[in-house]
Amino acid sequence: MTELRSAASLSVSCTSTSYQAAHSRSCPLRSLCSNRRNCRPTPRQQLRCAAVLGLFRKEAQAPVFQSVEDQALFDWLQDRGLPYQKVSLADCRQQGRGLVAKERVKAGEPLLKVPENLLLTPELCLQHCRLAPVLADADLPAWSLLALYIVDVDTAAEGDIQLPWSAYVSALPRLTGCVLEWHPDEVKALKGSLMAAAAQEILDAAERTWAQLQPLIKQAEDRGLIPPQSFTRARIMWGLSMLLSRVARLPARESIEACIPWADFLNHAPDANCYLDWDPSSKAVVLKPDRAYKPGDQIFTSYGPKTDGELLLSYGFVCPPGANPSDACRLRLAVEESDPTYQDKLQSLRQHKLPTSISFPLKLSGLPSGFIQYAAFVEAQPSNPTEVQQLADYLFGQGSFPTLDGVNTELLGIEVALDECRKALKGYPTTLEASQEQLATQQQKNASSVLTSILSVSMATRQNPRYKDTSVERLPGRSQLSSLPLALFEFAIIAVLSALGTVIDQNQTLQFYAEHYPDLPGKALGFLDYKVIWALQWDHIYTADYFLLLLATLAASLAACTTTRQWPMLKVARRWRFASTPEIAYKRGVADNAVVVPNVRLSDVGQALLTQGYQTFLQRRGSGGSLYAFKGLAGKIGPIGVHASMLAIMAGVSLGGVGGWKGSVQIPEGGDASFRQILHPVIPWAPAPKGADDLLHVNNFEVKYRSDGSVEQFVSNLSVYTPDGEQETARKEISVNKPLRYKGITAYQTDYNMVALTVRASNSPLQPLGDQAFNLPMANLEDADEVQGKLWATFLPSQENSQDGARHGVSMLAKDFQLVTLYKADGTFAGVRRIGSGTPIEVEGMRIVIDGAVGSTGLELKVDPGVPYVYAGFGGMMLTTLMSYMSHSQIWALEKDGRVHVGGKTNRATVEFFSELTGILASVPQQIDLGSNEQRPLAEGTSEQA
Numbered sequence: 001m002t003e004l005r006s007a008a009s010l011s012v013s014c015t016s017t018s019y020q021a022a023h024s025r026s027c028p029l030r031s032l033c034s035n036r037r038n039c040r041p042t043p044r045q046q047l048r049c050a051a052v053l054g055l056f057r058k059e060a061q062a063p064v065f066q067s068v069e070d071q072a073l074f075d076w077l078q079d080r081g082l083p084y085q086k087v088s089l090a091d092c093r094q095q096g097r098g099l100v101a102k103e104r105v106k107a108g109e110p111l112l113k114v115p116e117n118l119l120l121t122p123e124l125c126l127q128h129c130r131l132a133p134v135l136a137d138a139d140l141p142a143w144s145l146l147a148l149y150i151v152d153v154d155t156a157a158e159g160d161i162q163l164p165w166s167a168y169v170s171a172l173p174r175l176t177g178c179v180l181e182w183h184p185d186e187v188k189a190l191k192g193s194l195m196a197a198a199a200q201e202i203l204d205a206a207e208r209t210w211a212q213l214q215p216l217i218k219q220a221e222d223r224g225l226i227p228p229q230s231f232t233r234a235r236i237m238w239g240l241s242m243l244l245s246r247v248a249r250l251p252a253r254e255s256i257e258a259c260i261p262w263a264d265f266l267n268h269a270p271d272a273n274c275y276l277d278w279d280p281s282s283k284a285v286v287l288k289p290d291r292a293y294k295p296g297d298q299i300f301t302s303y304g305p306k307t308d309g310e311l312l313l314s315y316g317f318v319c320p321p322g323a324n325p326s327d328a329c330r331l332r333l334a335v336e337e338s339d340p341t342y343q344d345k346l347q348s349l350r351q352h353k354l355p356t357s358i359s360f361p362l363k364l365s366g367l368p369s370g371f372i373q374y375a376a377f378v379e380a381q382p383s384n385p386t387e388v389q390q391l392a393d394y395l396f397g398q399g400s401f402p403t404l405d406g407v408n409t410e411l412l413g414i415e416v417a418l419d420e421c422r423k424a425l426k427g428y429p430t431t432l433e434a435s436q437e438q439l440a441t442q443q444q445k446n447a448s449s450v451l452t453s454i455l456s457v458s459m460a461t462r463q464n465p466r467y468k469d470t471s472v473e474r475l476p477g478r479s480q481l482s483s484l485p486l487a488l489f490e491f492a493i494i495a496v497l498s499a500l501g502t503v504i505d506q507n508q509t510l511q512f513y514a515e516h517y518p519d520l521p522g523k524a525l526g527f528l529d530y531k532v533i534w535a536l537q538w539d540h541i542y543t544a545d546y547f548l549l550l551l552a553t554l555a556a557s558l559a560a561c562t563t564t565r566q567w568p569m570l571k572v573a574r575r576w577r578f579a580s581t582p583e584i585a586y587k588r589g590v591a592d593n594a595v596v597v598p599n600v601r602l603s604d605v606g607q608a609l610l611t612q613g614y615q616t617f618l619q620r621r622g623s624g625g626s627l628y629a630f631k632g633l634a635g636k637i638g639p640i641g642v643h644a645s646m647l648a649i650m651a652g653v654s655l656g657g658v659g660g661w662k663g664s665v666q667i668p669e670g671g672d673a674s675f676r677q678i679l680h681p682v683i684p685w686a687p688a689p690k691g692a693d694d695l696l697h698v699n700n701f702e703v704k705y706r707s708d709g710s711v712e713q714f715v716s717n718l719s720v721y722t723p724d725g726e727q728e729t730a731r732k733e734i735s736v737n738k739p740l741r742y743k744g745i746t747a748y749q750t751d752y753n754m755v756a757l758t759v760r761a762s763n764s765p766l767q768p769l770g771d772q773a774f775n776l777p778m779a780n781l782e783d784a785d786e787v788q789g790k791l792w793a794t795f796l797p798s799q800e801n802s803q804d805g806a807r808h809g810v811s812m813l814a815k816d817f818q819l820v821t822l823y824k825a826d827g828t829f830a831g832v833r834r835i836g837s838g839t840p841i842e843v844e845g846m847r848i849v850i851d852g853a854v855g856s857t858g859l860e861l862k863v864d865p866g867v868p869y870v871y872a873g874f875g876g877m878m879l880t881t882l883m884s885y886m887s888h889s890q891i892w893a894l895e896k897d898g899r900v901h902v903g904g905k906t907n908r909a910t911v912e913f914f915s916e917l918t919g920i921l922a923s924v925p926q927q928i929d930l931g932s933n934e935q936r937p938l939a940e941g942t943s944e945q946a
Ligand SMILES: C[S@@+](CC[C@H](N)C(=O)[O-])C[C@H]1O[C@@H](n2cnc3c(N)ncnc32)[C@H](O)[C@@H]1O
Pocket: 094, 095, 096, 097, 098, 173, 176, 177, 245, 246, 264, 265, 266, 267, 268, 269, 314, 315, 316, 317, 318
């Protein structure tokens, strides 16, 4: 299909199903092809054609590959018939490359579908290998053939010879971290651990393979099949390490071992319960995932129920501590010599042909068979030899578990096991949650740090305190910063300084502080004088550099706590985590809330939880199932919100402190001033507010009095004009607590003054012609000696210039805007007049009428860019504090052997939670037929993983 008709003339619709009809003559694109008679398109060619025509939208979203090798491999796989994939290759950080869902994937849906011709089997290796002539009679095992061929392809590629499968081999990694790549010293470091023998076994097997291949390689070199010295030991070891980490066994296909390109990009998840296998119906290797995935999720498989040690040796990685339910350690149980029935117990064990001590392999996923019986026997305290005998018969013979003196020996066994496990696992993080959280934050480990962590875990298991909690120690900076005591300490200092800032007047002059905090005996707090205030910057605490630094430190503490603790905990809380064993369900809950409920169905438990407002998720597993339910997730979000709100408040305060402008002014009625004249920046480079050049005009200032003469309110009528004074842009009547807000500038009513009296005074030299009123300026005597409160005064002359040089006239005094008191030239009282009353008074030959008083308004102006943040922060804080009080409760339940095992926990109100859980379980209907596996679907609102 080389020549295509013009795309413009096409009206073909094509589906991916038709695309998958590879090599078929029914390809719908054939109708577009001028060469259609001879057209036998390969899938790759079809794809190219379709891409040109824009027909396959899905394939148009082709994955972005990290390397040309990956791209070449994908092209090659498609050429060889890899069907449309719902997954794409992606960089999965910790795990290297991995497969990620491109679209929704359902649980159990067959994925990948790698066809037969893409399996690299030992037969195929024998067929294509350049050494084939010398291998015919060698009867090599599968792994030797696979390794030899991989190395063959790799070596040939170096000499620019492309053997079949070179696209696959070129995309293989050079290192995996498996034990074949370790330095001998690293292997030696395993001495004493359970892994030492396993590591040696792998190394010995690899050496045996090399020894077996060496003569064959030599023969091939001699016969000129391969270049001399090209198949080195290091290369063969690399080939084997590839197999260790990539070969899959296919049970449904006679358990053959093969490399399965594309499928071998799947990474391992310890809790995955699905394996790659041959699917006879689709004639391909498929993965049926055990859970649903949404686009962007990495698809995981299981490499088998392997311990961390086994994973490390073969694959070069370990799971985070506690995350691998298949991880195992050995626990030795024996009857203690101090046991009063020691001899009787030994005798009974011998009678049942059992050793007097057994080392059991313990896994998080389950206990080894016979462990519980043995533990129960060792721990039980029968009172006489007959009871010992009886117990042994029950436990190790055919009988069921007896109840001994009211003690259920089965449960006793479990208790012993749990106790021993707890002791043995002391070196691990204390809860599974802790390890999940670590998983969320853990960085990718390189091979040596992996080794360190394994060593530390194995040493810690032996309770060596040196090695405890190494993963926590790895992040000292962040963990110290997020420590609660540090944050509380910072808080306390900030609170004390803030309190000082409230008590000590801020932003006053040195003279002010010298007057109010003199360096004299009897200082405030015994030490507080103006020198201390000035030196410690307590005159402007909120903008002092150390105060801002403290705020920044507290902000860093809060941010660190949010990112390293709260956020991972929220992520963990949001994750559905089903318990795979009763022990995990118990362990996730707290001890008091672990319950075994017989004769109920898991779906009924789910139903009961639903009605109590729990989000409930049910996962079916064979005849049983697992359930996870939670409520009150908002309680986990709340603390994050509180921190975010505090950060917003601190950011607002700091911004206001350093990025603001401020100033104060007295403007008489009718007067105006530009904002820029009044305001000055707190720091020189603080940006000017938007309306800085506009004019503030005082239309009117008024003091309102109550009927008893007391002041009710100070009211200023203000306007704002454009800088040229032409256009009024704002107008507002302001009063105390009712400021003017204009383009980020806030003008508060803070003070007032009397500027002049408007009078008429006949015979005064100041009186203009006619009876026109004139303004007589008032002096402010507020700060004069012996004056308390406000007082203004003026003098109205009665003569131009007297001959004796003395000034003749009337003195007028006002304490407020209501009354004026008049005094004669000799200082005697002349009378009182109400301002604006119009009643004249005759003094010093003048007839005086006081028409009014001209006031000036005292305004405090501020620009605080942090205000929106502070308001938002406080609003958020109120809401999120309430949210924080909600309990986050989680419940795990697992149906196994006809019983439902339940574990639950909550972060608050534990007593209420326990009684709620008890009530819920009590409300679940009892079932008669425990054998039935049928599970009713949950009601609406319940998500369910099939
Ligand atoms: C079959 S390959 C998977 C694809 C591989 N990630 C790649 O980039 O080619 C197995 C290798 O993937 C990595 N791997 C798989 N699962 C992992 C996990 N859970 N954590 C860390 N590494 C993992 C290990 O390096 C392992 O040797």
